[in-house]
Amino acid sequence: MTVTVLLGAPGSGKGTQAKRLTTDESFVHLSTGDVLRSAIKAGTALGKQAQVSMDRGELVADTTMIGLIGETMETLPKRTTRILLDGFPRTLPQAEALSKTAATPVDKAIFFKVPEKELIRRLTGRRVCGNCGASFHLVSLPPKKENTCDSCGGPLKQRPDDSEAVVLKRLEIFSSQNSQLLDFYRQQGKLVEIDADQPVAELQASLLKILR
Ligand code: AMP
Numbered sequence: 635m636t637v638t639v640l641l642g643a644p645g646s647g648k649g650t651q652a653k654r655l656t657t658d659e660s661f662v663h664l665s666t667g668d669v670l671r672s673a674i675k676a677g678t679a680l681g682k683q684a685q686v687s688m689d690r691g692e693l694v695a696d697t698t699m700i701g702l703i704g705e706t707m708e709t710l711p712k713r714t715t716r717i718l719l720d721g722f723p724r725t726l727p728q729a730e731a732l733s734k735t736a737a738t739p740v741d742k743a744i745f746f747k748v749p750e751k752e753l754i755r756r757l758t759g760r761r762v763c764g765n766c767g768a769s770f771h772l773v774s775l776p777p778k779k780e781n782t783c784d785s786c787g788g789p790l791k792q793r794p795d796d797s798e799a800v801v802l803k804r805l806e807i808f809s810s811q812n813s814q815l816l817d818f819y820r821q822q823g824k825l826v827e828i829d830a831d832q833p834v835a836e837l838q839a840s841l842l843k844i845l846r
Contacts, residue, residue, distance in 0.1 A: 635710075636737045636846065637717045641815055642746030643808045644801070645757040647837060650769065651746075652718040655724060655845075659818050662714045666721040667766070669706055689794050689827055691803035693724060694707060700731045710789075712836045743819035744844060746830035750805060757801045761790040 640648040650662035669711040670688060674679030680702070682696045693699075703722050710717065717738070722730035732740060748756075759772040761781075765788025770777050777783060781790045795804065826844055830837055 635714055635717065635738055637719050637732070637740045639723065639732075639740055639743040639819070640718055640746065641743050641812070641819075642718045642830060643748065643753050643812070644749075644804045645753040645760070646748045647756075647834070648720045648746055650834060651838055651841055652720045655718060655841070660715045661718055661845075662710055663718050663720060664703075664706060664710070664722075666703060666706075668721075670694065670703060677717045689800070691795050691800040691807065692787070693807060696725055696731075699724075699728055703728075703732070704735070707735075723815060724808075725811050726739070726818060729815055729818050738826060740819075740843070742826055742840070743815075743824050745816060745825060745827045747827055748830045752831055754798070754801055757796050757804075758798050760793065760796050762793055763788045764791045765789070807846060842845035 640652060642648050649663075649665055649667075652661075652665070655661045656663045668731045670681070674685050674688075680698070683698065686769070689693050699722060707717070709731045718804075719732075723732055733739070756771065756774075759774070761772060761777075762768070763770075763783035763786060765784040768783050768785045769775075770784075770790060777790060782788075783790060793825060794800070816825060828837070828840055828844065
């Protein structure tokens with residue numbers, strides 16, 4: 635099992651791309667944000683603990699996240715050949731912990747580069763289906779029927795952490811951690827940078843070239 639780390643700010647398109655790529659069975663998309671949101675929905679102890687930090691746009695503690703990623707990886711189907719890791723690592727201690735797990739070596743870290751103004755536009759306009767998790771955008775990807783998911787008919791909501799004040803906080807935290815992560819993977823010769831300020835289909839084509 636190989637891990638490809640997707641690095642980039644919130645709103646840089648890591649999740650959107652990873653979800654599209656999982657139509658190819660050899661890829662599994664693992665998003666720590668999604669795992670935490672499921673835990674919140676299920677009302678578990680982890681969910682209750684994580685929700686406070688998430689709603690404020692702050693990071694959940696490294697020890698919690700490192701434990702969580704280890705447990706989640708163990709539940710993946712045995713035939714998984716490549717994990718697209720989205721949202722982890724977010725700090726240097728997380729990256730170091732991941733590199734110590736021999737069963738899941740990281741082959742590449744792909745950094746999705748997007749200008750900050752565009753990130754704010756994407757995040758504050760995002761609407762997510764409360765039922766199936768499909769993602770829309772008020773301007774660039776509006777649902778056919780207002781506030782209604784095209785896929786399952788569920789209600790569309792704004793994530794609590796996509797309000798403008800929380801988005802700015804998330805971007806500030808991202809900037810404070812990101813250069814250390816880039817250096818970590820650059821020093822190992824694993825870093826690939828990609829211009830992610832392009833339409834979804836074009837970005838997918840560029841990404842597939844890097845992955846194959
Ligand atoms: P995301 O969906 O990736 O934007 O993650 C949503 C929120 O979950 C983040 O703002 C953090 O509060 C939390 N989170 C997700 N992944 C991590 C991580 N690797 N380390 C710390 N917090 C995380």
